[in-house]
Amino acid sequence: MSEQQQVANPFATAPVVARPGGDLAAVTGSAREIAEVQSAMVMARRFPRDEVVIVDRILQACTRPSLAEGALYEYARGGTDIRGPSIRLAECIAQYWGHIDFGWRVLEERPGVTKVQSFAWDMQTGTRSQIVFDVVHERQAGGSKKTLHDPRDIYEHIANAASRRLRACILRVVPSDVVEAALKQCEKTLVTKVEVTPERLQNLLAEFADYGVTKGAIEKRLQRRLEAITPGMMVQLGKIFTSLRDGMSQAGDWFDLGKPQEGPAASPGGPQSASEPVAGPSPSPRAQVRQRLQAKKEPEATPPPPEPQVTQEPVSEALRDVVRFAKAAASKEDVDRAAQIATHIVDEDEMVIAQEHLDSARERIG
Numbered sequence: 001m002s003e004q005q006q007v008a009n010p011f012a013t014a015p016v017v018a019r020p021g022g023d024l025a026a027v028t029g030s031a032r033e034i035a036e037v038q039s040a041m042v043m044a045r046r047f048p049r050d051e052v053v054i055v056d057r058i059l060q061a062c063t064r065p066s067l068a069e070g071a072l073y074e075y076a077r078g079g080t081d082i083r084g085p086s087i088r089l090a091e092c093i094a095q096y097w098g099h100i101d102f103g104w105r106v107l108e109e110r111p112g113v114t115k116v117q118s119f120a121w122d123m124q125t126g127t128r129s130q131i132v133f134d135v136v137h138e139r140q141a142g143g144s145k146k147t148l149h150d151p152r153d154i155y156e157h158i159a160n161a162a163s164r165r166l167r168a169c170i171l172r173v174v175p176s177d178v179v180e181a182a183l184k185q186c187e188k189t190l191v192t193k194v195e196v197t198p199e200r201l202q203n204l205l206a207e208f209a210d211y212g213v214t215k216g217a218i219e220k221r222l223q224r225r226l227e228a229i230t231p232g233m234m235v236q237l238g239k240i241f242t243s244l245r246d247g248m249s250q251a252g253d254w255f256d257l258g259k260p261q262e263g264p265a266a267s268p269g270g271p272q273s274a275s276e277p278v279a280g281p282s283p284s285p286r287a288q289v290r291q292r293l294q295a296k297k298e299p300e301a302t303p304p305p306p307e308p309q310v311t312q313e314p315v316s317e318a319l320r321d322v323v324r325f326a327k328a329a330a331s332k333e334d335v336d337r338a339a340q341i342a343t344h345i346v347d348e349d350e351m352v353i354a355q356e357h358l359d360s361a362r363e364r365i366g
Helices: 024-048 050-059 085-099 153-171 177-194 198-209 215-222 231-245 285-297 319-329 333-344 348-365
Strands: 071-076 079-083 100-110 113-122 128-135 138-139 144-147
Touching: 050 177, 071 153, 071 231, 079 113, 079 177, 079 285, 085 100, 085 153, 085 177, 085 231, 100 153, 113 153, 138 333, 153 348, 177 231, 198 231, 285 348, 319 333, 319 348
Parallel strands: none
Antiparallel strands: 071 079, 100 113, 113 128, 138 144
């Protein structure tokens, strides 16, 4: 088409106000974001939070069993049980604390890797925490790495990794004493309101089955049948499941998933009982636990006595405190305090004795 036949563009000489994808659009979007942040900070400082009222609301929310059951995670590292608030509890605290902008966003997508940012920003105090990290599209399964290709699997993998960093960001901007108070209230709620019913036990088995944990593995850890567990043990299993669900630990950190090994609790015909007298009834489970505790305190050179000593003292300070508080308990609050101390016991044999003292104290108080 010749220049004489081409129609002139009526907007060719008009001033440029906004052009899609141009620099002006980027500046306008940036200005809009800045205005939103400034507005949020102004409102936060104009209407500051009432910390007394907010903490009361947080503690009241932690009295709900539905929140308390998923509020704690626990995992073992270096022979020590580490506990802390889950992402659900961290989000609940941030929502009630108010004036906090928190979340996560994707910064860059590359083949096999996604760069993500988790952040939490207290608009009132100006405290900000952010973590930028790369998420490789691989999942550890059964000791081997599995490359993810399905977009849904990739998103869930990224969201899981981002949630763990988001929890850390929220806990950095919220005062630690508020978080500790919420943790204590959740533990008290679990101890006082958790009911052990056949339906809950079946749901617990179904949840752990997704991580390859069988009923036998759970009973071996608790050293009793699943139908005989106490509310305190139910709380402990709930913390372990939350830890597995949030990716803080693996099932092998808590349960023996291999073949059962011969040990002190083996049958009378096993190799451990070959040197024991054949005559006489087998000791009770509590007597077996006391024998193992006595063996830990005495040197290996001296053989253990034929019968356990009745005045067996606890091995750890935590168990000593649990026994002392349980015997002197005069109310449910005293028993709850003893149950709180029992959560610091690492040795499984000591945990059995602690649970027996707690059960007897609950029966005595009624």
